[in-house]
Amino acid sequence: RHFRWEVSNMFWSPDCEEKVVIGINGQFPGPTIRAKAGDTIVVELKNGLHTEGVVIHWHGIRQIGTPWADGTASISQCAINPEETFTYRFVVDKPGTYFYHGHYGMQRAAGLYGSLIVDVADGEEEPFKYDGELNLLLSDWYHESIYTQMVGLSSNPFRWIGEPQSLLINGRGQFNCSLAAAHTPGAKQCAAAAVAGNRHCAPVVLPVLPNKTYRLRVASTTSLASLNLAVGNHKLTVVEADGNYVEPFAVDDIDIYSGDSYSVLLTTDQDTSANYWVSVGVRGRQPKTAPALAVLNYRPNRASALPAAVPPATPAWNDFARSKAFTYRILGRAGSTPPPPATSDRRIELLNTQNRMGGGHVKWSINNVSMVLPATPYLGALKMGLKSALSSSARPADTFGRGYDVTRPPANPNTTVGDNVYVLAHNATVDVVLQNANALARNVSEVHPWHLHGHDFWVLGYGEGAFRGDAGDVAALNLRNPPLRNTAVIFPYGWTAIRFVADNPGVWAFHCHIEPHLHMGMGVIFAEAVDRVGELPKAAVSCGATATALMAGGGVAGDHV
Numbered sequence: 001r002h003f004r005w006e007v008s009n010m011f012w013s014p015d016c017e018e019k020v021v022i023g024i025n026g027q028f029p030g031p032t033i034r035a036k037a038g039d040t041i042v043v044e045l046k047n048g049l050h051t052e053g054v055v056i057h058w059h060g061i062r063q064i065g066t067p068w069a070d071g072t073a074s075i076s077q078c079a080i081n082p083e084e085t086f087t088y089r090f091v092v093d094k095p096g097t098y099f100y101h102g103h104y105g106m107q108r109a110a111g112l113y114g115s116l117i118v119d120v121a122d123g124e125e126e127p128f129k130y131d132g133e134l135n136l137l138l139s140d141w142y143h144e145s146i147y148t149q150m151v152g153l154s155s156n157p158f159r160w161i162g163e164p165q166s167l168l169i170n171g172r173g174q175f176n177c178s179l180a181a182a183h184t185p186g187a188k189q190c191a192a193a194a195v196a197g198n199r200h201c202a203p204v205v206l207p208v209l210p211n212k213t214y215r216l217r218v219a220s221t222t223s224l225a226s227l228n229l230a231v232g233n234h235k236l237t238v239v240e241a242d243g244n245y246v247e248p249f250a251v252d253d254i255d256i257y258s259g260d261s262y263s264v265l266l267t268t269d270q271d272t273s274a275n276y277w278v279s280v281g282v283r284g285r286q287p288k289t290a291p292a293l294a295v296l297n298y299r300p301n302r303a304s305a306l307p308a309a310v311p312p313a314t315p316a317w318n319d320f321a322r323s324k325a326f327t328y329r330i331l332g333r334a335g336s337t338p339p340p341p342a343t344s345d346r347r348i349e350l351l352n353t354q355n356r357m358g359g360g361h362v363k364w365s366i367n368n369v370s371m372v373l374p375a376t377p378y379l380g381a382l383k384m385g386l387k388s389a390l391s392s393s394a395r396p397a398d399t400f401g402r403g404y405d406v407t408r409p410p411a412n413p414n415t416t417v418g419d420n421v422y423v424l425a426h427n428a429t430v431d432v433v434l435q436n437a438n439a440l441a442r443n444v445s446e447v448h449p450w451h452l453h454g455h456d457f458w459v460l461g462y463g464e465g466a467f468r469g470d471a472g473d474v475a476a477l478n479l480r481n482p483p484l485r486n487t488a489v490i491f492p493y494g495w496t497a498i499r500f501v502a503d504n505p506g507v508w509a510f511h512c513h514i515e516p517h518l519h520m521g522m523g524v525i526f527a528e529a530v531d532r533v534g535e536l537p538k539a540a541v542s543c544g545a546t547a548t549a550l551m552a553g554g555g556v557a558g559d560h561v
């Protein structure tokens with residue numbers, strides 16, 4: 001599967017207001033990649049942005065044997081310079097619902113994303129049946145540019161980005177206007193125009209036939225928002241999460257955190273004379289953004305016949321008991337999800353705190369070290385042993401002090417910065433406990449979805465308060481049928497435990513998928529058996545022809561250890 005893409009800034013009106021988005025080949029969202037398990041994907045990516053670098057991360061693809069193709073600036077490669085072309089070449093080994101997105105600065109929030117769907121290999125079958133497929137890529141959208149946002153985040157006093165202006169379904173939303181105005185007192189009616197016009201912001205219509213089963217592929221690439229999706233009158237049966245099958249279960253709605261993907265089955269068994277709302281709203285943070293709506297269009301009804309019913313209401317944002325009940329139901333599918341190793345070789349506990357640097361700047365820190373990405377990509381620096389290219393002075397420890405009170409703002413909020421590298425032994429089984437805590441303000445603890453590159457992990461369990469690591473906490477872990485995922489959420493004041501095997505030599509980011517939080521340092525780097533990584537493509541770790549020539553001549557001097 002060979003693609004030639006050019007990334008560029010372009011005028012676009014995702015929510016009917018004209019702004020600048022980062023598009024690919026003139027499209028927003030970028031083109032959907034559709035492949036079969038086992039295929040090699042080749043993307044020749046030309047950077048058509050005039051004055052900044054770009055990279056693309058293939059979210060959920062493990063990049064087994066190709067760590068340089070992970071598409072993470074300063075981690076797996078140099079950002080691709082303007083006018084340069086970098087070729088990504090990797091195998092999609094596992095069927096599932098994936099997506100891709102920018103991983104440099106906050107380019108994901110500027111619209112650099114698209115879907116990546118991998119079908120089962122020829123001759124293989126999914127463990128469930130369906131008649132058709134619908135694809136929903138969810139995102140949130142800000143009217144302020146990412147440059148303004150980034151300046152605010154690193155200013156003193158701190159300026160938070162706030163809540164998004166719109167939610168988008170397949171890149172389409174309607175700012176300050178409700179498709180369901182008839183049901184929302186005072187809402188501005190602009191649906192008719194949006195539906196009729198062939199505009200960027202015309203609502204998504206999902207055509208279906210009665211009495212069929214559809215596979216809805218849903219993924220979230222939001223910058224900030226945690227989402228909930230419901231389809232009026234219809235039950236949803238969850239069958240896949242992050243490219244792994246789960247034990248099927250039926251619900252009225254699903255929660256989706258940034259970085260998550262799901263497949264749900266929906267049967268069109270309702271009154272065939274009507275259309276139905278697909279509603280996507282905000283959870284986990286106090287919503288200031290109207291739900292996004294799409295139309296489930298029972299053919300042959302007209303697509304423009306908006307559903308007469310009230311759109312499904314998003315559950316209360318702070319009903320965390322409900323969020324947990326949904327999340328805890330996600331379990332590995334019997335017969336297809338392998339069980340985790342029974343024991344682990346190492347446990348790393350990561351305390352998530354909001355801190356202040358130098359008394360002012362707000363940062364997120366992991367075991368009190370906030371991650372700052374180096375100029376030289378970790379993969380090259382570690383493989384070539386360029387010690388001075390990393391700021392290894394302040395690396396976070398494997399655990400945090402047992403005395404830390406997660407229920408209160410940090411007693412001493414001062415923090416420091418570092419490269420946040422954890423060196424993992426080849427094939428070690430590693431447990432990571434993500435520990436949430438109170439933020440800087442009293443009585444605030446937020447949701448953070450953590451995403452791991454290069455691996456799936458088993459989610460062994462969740463707990464309230466501080467993880468003690470005692471017999472009780474350990475006994476509560478699920479070693480029988482935990483789900484395999486690449487993203488796991490930590491709930492306010494709680495912890496989440498995951499397990500993975502460090503069997504993929506490379507340098508892998510593990511971070512909060514909330515774009516501004518990553519930008520503020522909320523992540524770590526797992527450096528895994530870097531000595532076993534194959535020869536790095538020069539283009540990944542050097543920039544421009546002079547760098548390539550210098551490397552060919554062995555011209556990088558004086559820095560070897």
Ligand SMILES: O=C1O[C@H]([C@@H](O)CO)C(O)=C1O
Nearest residue numbers: 160354439440441446517520
């Ligand atoms: O990182 C964040 O900063 C703000 C708030 O904590 C301070 O303004 C917020 O809601 C975040 O998630």
